Amino acid sequence: MRQVVGLVLLLILVSLLLWGVLVMRDFGYPPSDMDDYMIEHAQQETGSNNVVAGVLLDYRGLDTLGEVTVLFTAVTGVLLLFRTLKRREENC
């Protein structure tokens, strides 16, 4: 019974993923003015040869600030957790 339910769930999941792949739009479609503009002008405007770095740190700098905040919060949380564990061990 359990295996049958698992198989049905697996088939549903696989069909959903296949549907997502089949109806996916082609690469770069629909065309937008923004990516053409970035490919044309990013090197001149940001001065960096790596357009990905130029977009991440110049055009979308605020987004990278969010990424760094997430990473910093994760590090802070892990260190706080392990510090609490260490203190509890010392008390015992």
Added chain:
Amino acid sequence: MLSRIVRTVSNQLIVFVLIFGLYLIMHGHDSPGGGFQGGAVVASGVAMLLVAFGSGEIIQWLHVRRLTVVACIGALVFIAIAFAGTGTTFFYNFLLGTPIFGGVPPPGPGHGHVWSGGIIPLMEIAIGFIVMAGLSAVVLAMARFSGGKEIEE
């Protein structure tokens, strides 16, 4: 602490891992790479040392507290560079055209040069400090404080 072979190999390999990670951080603005990727490479080198030598030996020269200080300095430098361009906009590339990192590469495909990009290389270095110190501190704290047994051979 693992066997002598593993310790010797990781002792030689850490130099190249660190150089590759710092190269990725330094050249993030003119070749594939960047602060996140290079910092992750450096932190993986620290994890390799941790597995090979055990946390008791690493903790003598790599302290979690100092690593967190380095990560905080990186975050402060990042936000300070972001605020430094506030005269125009937040995250404005105010160093472009100045003698410091002011070069602009020729348009189209081709190799750039390191001395370009304005604030982008500085921000990559700041992000690299955050990521390599932060992830190293996480790995070190997990190995040190989790209370599990070390791998012995």
